Amino acid sequence: xxxxxxxxxxxxxxxxxxxxxxxxxxxxxxxxxxxxxxxxxxxxxxxxxxxxxxxxxxxxxxxxxxxxxxxxxxxxxxxxxxxxxxxxxxxxxxxxxxxxxxxxxxxxxxxxxxxxxxxxxxxxxxxxxxxxxxxxxxxxxxxxxxxxxxxxxxxxxxxxxxxxxxxxxxxxxxxxxxxxxxxxxxxxxxxxxxxxxxxxxxxxxxxxxxxxxxxxxxxxxxxxxxxxxxxxxxxxxxxxxxxxxxxxxxxxxxxxxxxxxxxxxxxxxxxxxxxxxxxxxxxxxxxxxxxxxxxxxxxxxxxxxxxxxxxxxxxxxxxxxxxxxxxxxxxxxxxxxxxxxxxxxxxxxxxxxxxxxxxxxxxxxxxxxxxxxxxxxxxxxxxxxxxxxxxxxxxxxxxxxxxxxxxxxxxxxxxxxxxxxxxxxxxxxxxxxxxxxxxxxxxxxxxxxxxxxxxxxxxxxxxxxxxxxxx
Amino acid sequence: xxxxxxxxxxxxxxxxxxxxxxxxxxxxxxxxxxxxxxxxxxxxxxxxxxxxxxxxxxxxxxxxxxxxxxxxxxxxxxxxxxxxxxxxxxxxxxxxxxxxxxxxxxxxxxxxxxxxxxxxxxxxxxxxxxxxxxxxxxxxxxxxxxxxxxxxxxxxxxxxxxxxxxxxxxxxxxxxxxxxxxxxxxxxxxxxxxxxxxxxxxxxxxxxxxxxxxxxxxxxxxxxxxxxxxxxxxxxxxxxxxxxxxxxxxxxxxxxxxxxxxxxxxxxxxxxxxxxxxxxxxxxxxxxxxxxxxxxxxxxxxxxxxxxxxxxxxxxxxx
Numbered sequence: 001x002x003x004x005x006x007x008x009x010x011x012x013x014x015x016x017x018x019x020x021x022x023x024x025x026x027x028x029x030x031x032x033x034x035x036x037x038x039x040x041x042x043x044x045x046x047x048x049x050x051x052x053x054x055x056x057x058x059x060x061x062x063x064x065x066x067x068x069x070x071x072x073x074x075x076x077x078x079x080x081x082x083x084x085x086x087x088x089x090x091x092x093x094x095x096x097x098x099x100x101x102x103x104x105x106x107x108x109x110x111x112x113x114x115x116x117x118x119x120x121x122x123x124x125x126x127x128x129x130x131x132x133x134x135x136x137x138x139x140x141x142x143x144x145x146x147x148x149x150x151x152x153x154x155x156x157x158x159x160x161x162x163x164x165x166x167x168x169x170x171x172x173x174x175x176x177x178x179x180x181x182x183x184x185x186x187x188x189x190x191x192x193x194x195x196x197x198x199x200x201x202x203x204x205x206x207x208x209x210x211x212x213x214x215x216x217x218x219x220x221x222x223x224x225x226x227x228x229x230x231x232x233x234x235x236x237x238x239x240x241x242x243x244x245x246x247x248x249x250x251x252x253x254x255x256x257x258x259x260x261x262x263x264x265x266x267x268x269x270x271x272x273x274x275x276x277x278x279x280x281x282x283x284x285x286x287x288x289x290x291x292x293x294x295x296x297x298x299x300x301x302x303x304x305x306x307x308x309x310x311x312x313x314x315x316x317x318x319x320x321x322x323x324x325x326x327x328x329x330x331x332x333x334x335x336x337x338x339x340x341x342x343x344x345x346x347x348x349x350x351x352x353x354x355x356x357x358x359x360x361x362x363x364x365x366x367x368x369x370x371x372x373x374x375x376x377x378x379x380x381x382x383x384x385x386x387x388x389x390x391x392x393x394x395x396x397x398x399x400x401x402x403x404x405x406x407x408x409x410x411x412x413x414x415x416x417x418x419x420x421x422x423x424x425x426x427x428x429x430x431x432x433x434x435x436x437x438x439x440x441x442x443x444x445x446x447x448x449x450x451x452x453x454x455x456x457x458x459x460x461x462x463x464x465x466x467x468x469x470x471x
Numbered sequence: 472x473x474x475x476x477x478x479x480x481x482x483x484x485x486x487x488x489x490x491x492x493x494x495x496x497x498x499x500x501x502x503x504x505x506x507x508x509x510x511x512x513x514x515x516x517x518x519x520x521x522x523x524x525x526x527x528x529x530x531x532x533x534x535x536x537x538x539x540x541x542x543x544x545x546x547x548x549x550x551x552x553x554x555x556x557x558x559x560x561x562x563x564x565x566x567x568x569x570x571x572x573x574x575x576x577x578x579x580x581x582x583x584x585x586x587x588x589x590x591x592x593x594x595x596x597x598x599x600x601x602x603x604x605x606x607x608x609x610x611x612x613x614x615x616x617x618x619x620x621x622x623x624x625x626x627x628x629x630x631x632x633x634x635x636x637x638x639x640x641x642x643x644x645x646x647x648x649x650x651x652x653x654x655x656x657x658x659x660x661x662x663x664x665x666x667x668x669x670x671x672x673x674x675x676x677x678x679x680x681x682x683x684x685x686x687x688x689x690x691x692x693x694x695x696x697x698x699x700x701x702x703x704x705x706x707x708x709x710x711x712x713x714x715x716x717x718x719x720x721x722x723x724x725x726x727x728x729x730x731x732x733x734x735x736x737x738x739x740x741x742x743x744x745x746x747x748x749x750x751x752x753x754x755x756x757x758x759x760x761x762x763x764x765x766x767x768x769x770x771x772x773x774x775x776x777x778x779x780x781x782x783x784x785x786x787x788x789x790x
Binding site: 224245248 | 472473474475476477561564565566567568569572575576579580583624722725726727728779780782784787
């Protein structure tokens, strides 16, 4: 059985869904359909689209938006907030540790080979001091609600998490569609996200910049063909900072400048939405035109801050993920507030043989992938697909993990003119600068196809607004 | 402002102006077509292609449907209306955080409308609706731009792009006209030739304004004077050059960069137009005159590019 967000029992809504339930009973479907059309059109006209890879370059699609809000009571949100604050603190301490003394490795809590064999571990970061010791300033953690009604962490996104612009756009639309309902519910606002993000980024600025001027913060985008380009422009505009591409920046004497019509201007903080690999062709992947030659040296010299830091991907590796409860315990001496999902490590022999025998019941994921790419959903897979993954696992066990097929909770959605239940998850966004900030809410992603468990936008997912109640 | 952003705004504006211009040319052509024999029409279509810098097809013959297709919805032609609107939108998309939401939505709407149009016989018959829509869309975008965007540096690049493009397009159109039609005299013209001169005025959205200034009596020399030298009409060459000049001055002040080269070029062009008289221009060769305007225009474009968009790093390392 899965948890139903709206109903405690058939026909009996949970208290915090009562008002929405009532509205849906009274509202003619025609009205909702009209609102849905208006919302879709508004998304298209605003160009709130994402790019699907694997198709022709630059295929734009509107990210489907569902009209019915997902409602989270305040007490549940408090727990999420505390749990995620704890988690980001521990993961940052972990990153600082493994790139410096490596105490947790020496103490045998996390296996050394697991860290060093991670594709996202960056040797170049060894011994490099990052501003305030913060590696992950912007984090988007995927939560799922398991059948007993509690939230569990499915994965941490510590590199360049995206989707926050949809959270803000969805909110804007829903305020128009359900003004009265929204007001009566007493929903916590999310509109200050951009300001909080700017404050977080400014907190990272190198001390040398304080004497000169207000820190210059820029957002580095891979460019217009990136799937999240809309979000990059949106955030830059909301924060009032420059949106730059690699070719707008240059490094001279270990200082980063941007090329403006009034000459070169010094850059202090870069909110980069470019992966580690492409940041600096002199240091990482050669021949990439997305980055800035010499950027890493400027970073090493402390003349520019990057958010997130380089090499954070090691901590959201899905194999390291299994150790996060231990990591929290090791650094903070606390029990994790939010549980992990049960995970099988395929580098472990006995776990591996169990998984290979039960592949039709499990979900298998590549450890370094995201966005729903490189995974196998056992119950929905064919024999050939399972065989393919079996071979992959045998070839590189370190590269895969397995999890039980989760009964993601269901929430009501308005699809094809009627209200239907679909599986959802939740991605709140955590900011870590001077202190930890969570904007109350997040992106609720919806698996739009009936029965589907995949919520990723690239795989036919949609999203809906998330209402965290004030009381 | 980032150089890349300035570059994109400049080109966005140029492309949109180009789309509007082409739409107007075709709109006017459709009206003229009805009053003329097919032979005259076909001569004008070749001029239209020349003025739009599209190669004339083999055999030098073209029919109305092909012409309309090439200049409106042909993706292979980089200066068709569809290509121009798409390029304008692509440029704005790359810098959309620099413009207002209203601007982006307006241009995106125009693009979606143009992009969803398919060529058919029925569409061809009513294509004036399409031409109107493109012109209205461009006008709306300009209005939205003027009332929702700060009139700062970015806005100045938009102005610059629009008027550089307009100067060039006007000069090209007038030049083609002078090349193929009888020498402009100070005599009122009649019937067939009359239609062509009306066509030229309307292609510059200038017919009504001309009548207000000179009455409806059409004298080619006055038409030439009006389109080249009138200081107040927005689609005259002189007006456009004045605007290019004003935008360059403003940009020079905003960026605090002494941009001697573009300002000098634009200033000279402006002086040429301010102190010219139509009799002189015609006497010394009107085609050479508009060609020289176009040449100066492209010089100014190159200079802008080198000073603001793509300067060598060494020249800017003082800061």
